[in-house]
Amino acid sequence: MGRAVVVVAAVAAASACAAAAVLVGRRVRSRGKWERMLRVLKELEEGCDTPVWRLKQVVDAVAVEMHAGLASEGGSKIRMLLTFVDNLPSGKEKGTYYALDLGGTYFRVMQVQLGGHRSSILAHEVERYPIPEHLLISRSEGLFDFIASVFKQFVERNKNGYECSLDKRRDLGFTFSFPVKQTTVSSGILMKWTKGFAIEDMVGREVAECLQEALIKKGINIRVAALVNDTVGTLALGHYHDADTVAAVVFGTGTNACYLERTDAIIKCQGLLTTSGCMVVNMEWGNFWSSHLPRTMYDVELDADSPNPNYQGFEKMISGMYLGEIVRRIILRMSLESDFFGTISSKLSTPFILRTPLMAALCEDNSPDLVEVARVLKDILEVPDVPLKVRKLLVDVCDVVTRRAARLAAAGIVGILKKIGRDGNGGIASGRRSRDDTKMRTVVAVEGSLYTNYLMFRDYLNEAVVEILGEEVAQHVTLKVMDDGSGIGAALVVASNSLRES
Numbered sequence: 001m002g003r004a005v006v007v008v009a010a011v012a013a014a015s016a017c018a019a020a021a022v023l024v025g026r027r028v029r030s031r032g033k034w035e036r037m038l039r040v041l042k043e044l045e046e047g048c049d050t051p052v053w054r055l056k057q058v059v060d061a062v063a064v065e066m067h068a069g070l071a072s073e074g075g076s077k078i079r080m081l082l083t084f085v086d087n088l089p090s091g092k093e094k095g096t097y098y099a100l101d102l103g104g105t106y107f108r109v110m111q112v113q114l115g116g117h118r119s120s121i122l123a124h125e126v127e128r129y130p131i132p133e134h135l136l137i138s139r140s141e142g143l144f145d146f147i148a149s150v151f152k153q154f155v156e157r158n159k160n161g162y163e164c165s166l167d168k169r170r171d172l173g174f175t176f177s178f179p180v181k182q183t184t185v186s187s188g189i190l191m192k193w194t195k196g197f198a199i200e201d202m203v204g205r206e207v208a209e210c211l212q213e214a215l216i217k218k219g220i221n222i223r224v225a226a227l228v229n230d231t232v233g234t235l236a237l238g239h240y241h242d243a244d245t246v247a248a249v250v251f252g253t254g255t256n257a258c259y260l261e262r263t264d265a266i267i268k269c270q271g272l273l274t275t276s277g278c279m280v281v282n283m284e285w286g287n288f289w290s291s292h293l294p295r296t297m298y299d300v301e302l303d304a305d306s307p308n309p310n311y312q313g314f315e316k317m318i319s320g321m322y323l324g325e326i327v328r329r330i331i332l333r334m335s336l337e338s339d340f341f342g343t344i345s346s347k348l349s350t351p352f353i354l355r356t357p358l359m360a361a362l363c364e365d366n367s368p369d370l371v372e373v374a375r376v377l378k379d380i381l382e383v384p385d386v387p388l389k390v391r392k393l394l395v396d397v398c399d400v401v402t403r404r405a406a407r408l409a410a411a412g413i414v415g416i417l418k419k420i421g422r423d424g425n426g427g428i429a430s431g432r433r434s435r436d437d438t439k440m441r442t443v444v445a446v447e448g449s450l451y452t453n454y455l456m457f458r459d460y461l462n463e464a465v466v467e468i469l470g471e472e473v474a475q476h477v478t479l480k481v482m483d484d485g486s487g488i489g490a491a492l493v494v495a496s497n498s499l500r501e502s
Helices: 002-047 052-071 140-157 207-217 230-241 297-305 320-337 356-363 371-379 388-419 449-453 455-469 485-501
Strands: 094-102 106-115 121-130 170-176 180-184 187-190 222-228 245-251 255-262 278-282 442-447 477-481
Touching: 002 320, 002 388, 052 388, 052 455, 094 140, 094 230, 094 485, 106 140, 106 485, 121 485, 140 207, 170 207, 170 230, 170 485, 187 207, 207 222, 222 230, 222 485, 230 245, 230 255, 230 278, 230 442, 230 485, 245 388, 245 449, 255 388, 297 320, 320 356, 320 388, 320 449, 356 371, 356 388, 356 449, 356 455, 371 388, 388 442, 388 455, 442 449, 442 485, 449 455, 455 477
Parallel strands: 094 170, 170 222, 245 442, 442 477
Antiparallel strands: 094 106, 106 121, 180 187, 245 255, 255 278
C-alpha cells in the first residue's frame, strides 16, 4: 500500500512538473513572440526617426533640387513646371465665373460670384459628381463629353438671372490635377495619368482644348480661360484673402506644392518676361528624393510593388494614399512574428485595404480599451480578439508613421521658404538677403483632407515647422487652411486675368 502511494505521488509530482514546464514554456514562447513584436516597433522607430538635424538636411536638399529644376529641364527630380500664372488675385475682381475641378474619380463644378473687395466672395455653388468607372480607361472624347453634359446641366440649374448663352460668353477655370506641361495660362499638354486614369489617347494632347471642344459640341458659349492644378488654385485663393501668401501645399490622397518665384530666377527660361516680375511654379514635389529621407524596408517594398516604382518617392512617404498601406505592411510583419493575430487573414494581406482615414482612427482612439482599434482590426482586417497590449502597440505604429510623414512634409514647406529667402537665412537662389527676412510675414495656403481632417498629422507638422525655423522666425510664418481652394482658385485666376485684360 505504501509503495502504491509513493508511486502515485511520484506520478502526480511528475505530472505537475510537466504541466509547470509546459506552462513555463508557453510563457517563454509568448514572451519571445512579444519581444519580437517590440523589436519590430523599435526598428520602425529607429528607421523613421526625424531629429531636427535630419529635417534640416531635407530642407537643404529640397531647396537645392528646386534650384536645379529651375536651372534646366530634367535637372532635378522636382519638375519645377512653369504655370504662366503671373498675376495672382488682388481682391478687386468682380463678376461671375465658373470652375471645373478634376483631380480624381470625382469632379466638381462650381459658380463663383466676386464682389470686388478682398475676401468678398459673394456666393459660390458647388456640386460634386462621380465619373463612371469605364470612362477612366476609355477615350478622351467620352470623358470630356460626360463632363460637358454635367456642366451644362449645372449651368441651367444655377442661372441666377443670367444665362451662359450665345449673347454673353462666360469664362471658365479648369483645375486639372495631373502632371501637365503648361504652354500658356490656359493650355497645357498632359504628360502622364495618375490616380487610376489610363486614357491613352489623351497623353501628349492639349488638355484645355479637349474640354473646349466638348463644351462647343454641347452648345455652351464659354471659354476655358485658365488651366491650373490644385496647388495653383489653392495659392490663388490664399492670395485673394491675404497678399502675403507666397506658397501653397496640398496634403490629400496625393501631395504637391507651388510657390511664387521671381522670373529672373527661372534660368531655364532666360528672357521670360512678366508684368509682375514673378510666376507661379508648380513643383510636382511628390517625386522629390534624397538620401537624407528616412526610408524603411516597408517603403522599399511598397515602392517595388507599386505601378510606378522609383517614382513619387516623397509622395509615398507623406501622402494619404500610402500611409495606411505602410501601416498594414507593418501589422502583417508583426503577425508573422507572433500568433497574437491568430491565423493571418486574407484581408490583412490585401494591399491598400487599410485606408489612411482608418489608420487615423486607430491613431486617435483615446478610449481606455481602444474600442475603435478593435473594431477596425475585426471588421476591416478580419483579425478579432487582439489583446489590448497588442492594440496599444499598433497605435504606436500608426503614431510613428504619422509623425514621420508630417515632419517630412514640414521640411518640404521650409525648403520652399529657404529657396525664396523666407526661412530667416536669406535663401539660396541669389545670395541676397532681404532687409530683415526674420520678420517678413509669410503665409502658406494649405488644402487637403490629410491636413484638415487628421489632427495628429497637422499638429506634428506645425510643431516641426517651428522646430526647424526656430521660434523667432516661425512666429512670422502662418499655415492657413483654404476651403475649396483647388476649385474656387481656378475661377479666381480667370477673374484676375480678366481684370488685367480689361
